[in-house]
Amino acid sequence: MxxxxxxxxxxxxxxxxxxxxxxxxxxxxxxxxxxxxxxxxxxxxxxxxxxxxxxxxxxxxxxxxxxxxxxxxxxxxxxxxxxxxxxxxxxxxxxxxxxxTDGIGFVKALKQAIREVNVEQKKVLIIGAGGAAKGIYYSLLAEGFTNVDLANRSVERARQLISGSTHASSSLSNAYSMEDAEENLNQYDILIQTTSVGMSPRREESPLTLEKLNRQTHVFDIIYNPYETKFLTLAKEKGCSIHNGIxxxxxxxxxxxxxxxxxxxxxxxxxxxxxxxxxx
The missing domain is CATH 3.40.50.10860 (Leucine Dehydrogenase, chain A, domain 1)
Known part of the structure; x- marks a missing residue:
């Protein structure tokens, strides 16, 4: 049957x-x-x-x-x-x-994209503090990532997300405004965009500027339609490795x-x- x-x-x-x-x-x-x-x-x-x-x-x-x-x-x-x-x-x-399975699905995608030993020790910045960011943040900590920060328009919401975790390594996480994140992008090995900015009808928007981004940074956007968001296009222009949400x-x-x-x-x-x- x-x-x-x-x-x-x-x-x-x-x-x-x-x-x-x-x-x-x-x-x-x-x-x-x-x-x-x-x-x-x-x-x-x-x-x-x-x-x-x-x-x-x-x-x-x-x-x-x-x-x-x-x-x-x-x-x-x-x-x-x-x-x-x-x-x-x-x-x-x-x-x-x-x-x-959303968060662990992202972690699997990340590890398939970055096939490096000790990838869990890389410094990560998550953009956003909504449901998708929460699932990815908690799943990264559960998988052993120890250096994960968040940036959000409401810094308080990002702080609340961090404080809600039971993982010991969450005590190492920091919450930043979008402006502070923009100024410190060169500190991060992995950048993860989890907001809806870049989806229709906001296809020509990016959640933040990427002027300070290093070309060695791996840049992820969980959006997959459009296939390449403005955020990913900007990262690609900086020479970064880019990955959409597929x-x-x-x-x-x-x-x-x-x-x-x-x-x-x-x-x-x-x-x-x-x-x-x-x-x-």
Missing amino acids: EKVYGVIGDPIGHSLSPLMHNHSFAIENIQAAYHPFLVKKEDLESAVRGMKAIGIQGFNVTIPHKEAIIPYLDEVDALAAEIGAVNTVVLRNGAYVGYN DMFVYQGAFAFQLWTEIWPNTDEMRKVVINRLGG
């Missing part, structure tokens, strides 16, 4: 997850189908109950439900609980268990797929089908 998986959110029609996961099910010869489900905020609790009742084996969670879904799950993984957001749910022994998207999906099936999927195939859809 075919197993059913899916993704819930509002809006949901833009999601590339069905394309990526159904392609992976076909490659692995798994009798399963992955569907997008439009779920309004006010319907979230009843939607989760209904999905469990009809035996949906697992699903992804996207905006605006990543935080709101937690009270309606039977169990939440420790890292997801610390982040305060769930993007992957697994039906296990009749219970819905929540995980967060690999983070692929690896967060791969970790979810593994949680559902106990199989690590072909990430090259996942990446190819996403890039083809985006016209890359």
